[in-house]
Amino acid sequence: MVKERATKLAGIGVIVASTLVAQTRAEYHFAVGPKAGVSVSNPYGSISVKPSPDNRVVVNAVLHSDKVEVDRNQTGNRVDIQSHLLAGADASSGRVDYEVQVPPDASVTLHCSDGTLHAERLHGDVSLEGAAAAVDVHDISDAHVHVKTMNGAVTLSNIQNGHVEVDSLSGDVSLNGVTGPLVQVVSTSGRINYVGDFGNSGEYRLTSHSGDIDASIPEWTSADVSARSVRGEVHDDVPLQPKAHTWFPLDKGRAFAGTVGRVALSSTVILRTFSGKIHLSKRSEKQ
Amino acid sequence: MTCVELQESLAEVEDGTTPEQRAHLRTCPACSALVNDLNLIINAAVGLQEAEEPSPRVWNSIETALKREGLIRPQKRAGSLAHSLFAGWTGRWLAPAAAMLLLSAALLVHNRMQTNTVSEQTAFTVPVPNPSDLNDNDLMQEVAENAPSMQAAYQANLQQVNESIRDAQAVVDESPNDEDARRSLLDAYQQKSMLFELAMDRSLP
Numbered sequence: 001m002v003k004e005r006a007t008k009l010a011g012i013g014v015i016v017a018s019t020l021v022a023q024t025r026a027e028y029h030f031a032v033g034p035k036a037g038v039s040v041s042n043p044y045g046s047i048s049v050k051p052s053p054d055n056r057v058v059v060n061a062v063l064h065s066d067k068v069e070v071d072r073n074q075t076g077n078r079v080d081i082q083s084h085l086l087a088g089a090d091a092s093s094g095r096v097d098y099e100v101q102v103p104p105d106a107s108v109t110l111h112c113s114d115g116t117l118h119a120e121r122l123h124g125d126v127s128l129e130g131a132a133a134a135v136d137v138h139d140i141s142d143a144h145v146h147v148k149t150m151n152g153a154v155t156l157s158n159i160q161n162g163h164v165e166v167d168s169l170s171g172d173v174s175l176n177g178v179t180g181p182l183v184q185v186v187s188t189s190g191r192i193n194y195v196g197d198f199g200n201s202g203e204y205r206l207t208s209h210s211g212d213i214d215a216s217i218p219e220w221t222s223a224d225v226s227a228r229s230v231r232g233e234v235h236d237d238v239p240l241q242p243k244a245h246t247w248f249p250l251d252k253g254r255a256f257a258g259t260v261g262r263v264a265l266s267s268t269v270i271l272r273t274f275s276g277k278i279h280l281s282k283r284s285e286k287q
Numbered sequence: 288m289t290c291v292e293l294q295e296s297l298a299e300v301e302d303g304t305t306p307e308q309r310a311h312l313r314t315c316p317a318c319s320a321l322v323n324d325l326n327l328i329i330n331a332a333v334g335l336q337e338a339e340e341p342s343p344r345v346w347n348s349i350e351t352a353l354k355r356e357g358l359i360r361p362q363k364r365a366g367s368l369a370h371s372l373f374a375g376w377t378g379r380w381l382a383p384a385a386a387m388l389l390l391s392a393a394l395l396v397h398n399r400m401q402t403n404t405v406s407e408q409t410a411f412t413v414p415v416p417n418p419s420d421l422n423d424n425d426l427m428q429e430v431a432e433n434a435p436s437m438q439a440a441y442q443a444n445l446q447q448v449n450e451s452i453r454d455a456q457a458v459v460d461e462s463p464n465d466e467d468a469r470r471s472l473l474d475a476y477q478q479k480s481m482l483f484e485l486a487m488d489r490s491l492p
Contacts, residue, residue: 272469
């Protein structure tokens, strides 16, 4: 019995050791000017981007085997990083995990298939794309934030003055404190959850074909809201001043439209689903 | 010249100024409206200000697409990007397929907007007999070859997005003047187009 256990442990030890040996770390530095462009493409693995303290792009890569290498190229103010899969590489051996530091004003394009995409504390444009990639973006200001996923979950937090566009087929989308001139989410079957005050003077369009849409707003919100579910239900716990005229039928339980708060400061909020449920609720929160 | 021939000819002369195009447009309000819309878009594009320059993402996408098509080459750096991810890309059909999908959707919605007003427009047909089935088999074959572990996920999402197209289409048919419905239909097509794009990207390894 003891011998069997020792054999198993030794086997596990060999596997762990060989994995650790196979992993290699690499670090690359690039000097760039203001508003640099940084692109990272990584079929397998995660990419995390944070601000650097100076005008340098620093790339830390953990390569999980010798069947993958990191190709990098700098052309002027633009840096391109790509994981280059060699013969025989698969999702495990071809994995690379990146931690990248960029100047906060850099425009960043991240691409992976099934890892995690993460970006934070930047004020340049951020574009993230991946079929099964889970996306997490927070503390971005004055920038475009574009996300495309198939079934990866998307979480955006504290995006201020953003031009936000999220396209996801079946991944759930969560927005917390996301405001800006345009905030748009289009999903086929994913749930959409918005927590925030809809800013002011922006257009917020949350659409899911069959997913539910939940929006939770504080008392001081000013917004011109319309919600409609073709085959599903709509609920609102917010006192709305009903609109005198709408161009779509306000079937009870399937649609509502009205204004909350001060009209002069209001954003336009459009919530649409075909067969999902829409719920607009008010939450108590100190301003 | 038929409506379909006119639409095909617009790829060469998009403003409808050839004698054949003009002759058809005089008798076909639907195609005439389409050409007017195209001209409107062209004129609006000319008037775009520099301040409205697209985000870097757009340029990145264009650059990437051009690299994929072999129209431009990445600058070589000692045997690195020369073997870039794009070298083994086999799904060249997916990009035009995705673009065709969107174009078809736009034409389809445009067509639906017109059908209730002019009876003659029944002749104006979209060159895609069943858009919800467009290239689905090719898409799944591509995924099966390049990303077999993702096959089930793509299949499920493809099915969902096709259902969403059918649902949105039904609402548009029911209420052609419903702006929401038309937008939902376009959204559904765009979601399907995105699925093609993602499959294309997924084939990069």
